[in-house]
Amino acid sequence: MNLKERFDLVVRNTAEIITREELRKLLEEKKSPVAYVGYAPTGKLHAGHLIPILKIGDFLKAGFKFKFLIANLHAHLDDRKSPWHLLDARSIYYEEIVKAVFESLKIDTSGLGFVRGSDFQLTSEYISDVLRMSTELTTKRALHSASEVCRVENPKVSTLIYPIMQALDEQYLDVDVQYGGMDQRKILVMAREYLPKLSYKPRVEVMTPLLPGLTGGKMSASDVKNKIDLLDSEKETERKVNSAYCKEGDIKDNGVLAFCEYFLFPYKGKLKIERAKKFGGDVHYENYKELENDFVKKRLHPADLKKMVSRELNLLLEPVRKKFEKKEKLLKEAYP
Numbered sequence: 001m002n003l004k005e006r007f008d009l010v011v012r013n014t015a016e017i018i019t020r021e022e023l024r025k026l027l028e029e030k031k032s033p034v035a036y037v038g039y040a041p042t043g044k045l046h047a048g049h050l051i052p053i054l055k056i057g058d059f060l061k062a063g064f065k066f067k068f069l070i071a072n073l074h075a076h077l078d079d080r081k082s083p084w085h086l087l088d089a090r091s092i093y094y095e096e097i098v099k100a101v102f103e104s105l106k107i108d109t110s111g112l113g114f115v116r117g118s119d120f121q122l123t124s125e126y127i128s129d130v131l132r133m134s135t136e137l138t139t140k141r142a143l144h145s146a147s148e149v150c151r152v153e154n155p156k157v158s159t160l161i162y163p164i165m166q167a168l169d170e171q172y173l174d175v176d177v178q179y180g181g182m183d184q185r186k187i188l189v190m191a192r193e194y195l196p197k198l199s200y201k202p203r204v205e206v207m208t209p210l211l212p213g214l215t216g217g218k219m220s221a222s223d224v225k226n227k228i229d230l231l232d233s234e235k236e237t238e239r240k241v242n243s244a245y246c247k248e249g250d251i252k253d254n255g256v257l258a259f260c261e262y263f264l265f266p267y268k269g270k271l272k273i274e275r276a277k278k279f280g281g282d283v284h285y286e287n288y289k290e291l292e293n294d295f296v297k298k299r300l301h302p303a304d305l306k307k308m309v310s311r312e313l314n315l316l317l318e319p320v321r322k323k324f325e326k327k328e329k330l331l332k333e334a335y336p
Helices: 003-011 020-029 047-061 072-077 084-105 124-134 139-146 157-172 182-198 234-242 255-268 288-296 302-324 328-334
Strands: 016-018 034-039 065-070 112-116 177-181 204-208 271-273 283-285
Touching: 003 020, 003 047, 016 020, 016 182, 020 204, 034 047, 034 157, 047 065, 047 084, 047 177, 047 204, 047 255, 065 084, 072 084, 072 157, 084 112, 084 302, 084 328, 124 157, 124 182, 139 157, 139 182, 157 182, 177 182, 182 204, 234 302, 255 271, 255 288, 255 302, 271 302, 283 288, 288 302
Parallel strands: 034 065, 034 177, 065 112, 177 204
Antiparallel strands: 016 204, 271 283
């Protein structure tokens, strides 16, 4: 790939990049830059996570080395969403299911590595830097930074530590880019501002939009009705897609359309809607805008759209389900 192709691949379907100019310069100067994403092992992974996993594939195709951080300590700091005694089992589950999804997506992961936060976040050097940054950051700014991630009415002190650690992870993982969702934006902006106060360089921050849930709004691991677990059965997946909010002609808060735009089209390239001849017969779409246009003009019915999404999702998830048929003990340990 040339520079433009690499750049376009990284920026496609992103919501914001801080900054695009720095990213372009990074690609000019480095053949194999390093990026990372951090996942706190809390609830089970759902269909919303397919977007960032696919995006990691874009980084890898663009020549990046990529580090997948299993942020186990963060999972406990975030209002103890994962009890301390479950961190190991949940960390293993996260790594295993992410690997299974990559395999199902047929993404070359030779440039991908996994690391746990506890492997480096408990060193004396790291803790010293946490204390150093804590003297620079006000409680107001720390709470503001974590407000979209750690959502509790009366936050504990750990909520103030959370964004400090996420900022320092960029330095201690020795990366050029941090990748996250738009809910991470306040932390990523804070990292760019405060790492230089410790004489560390700011990193490029790449953010993608969050997939709306099946009933509209953010898809959440804590809302069983509003998300599709990656290990849901074929029938359960189909049932949840069929019950999703998808008003005819309405694109607002439409999780089914968002899944097509940000996952299925980038993954498949084009999509086929199978319909009976009396409803117009099969139709092929080369890009998302074509599909959206037909949906808005009510030439594409929600039922036909949902049928296609269920089919494609189940084709992708079936190998993941099979991988975990032999991991029942792990699932019980991680989520007793």
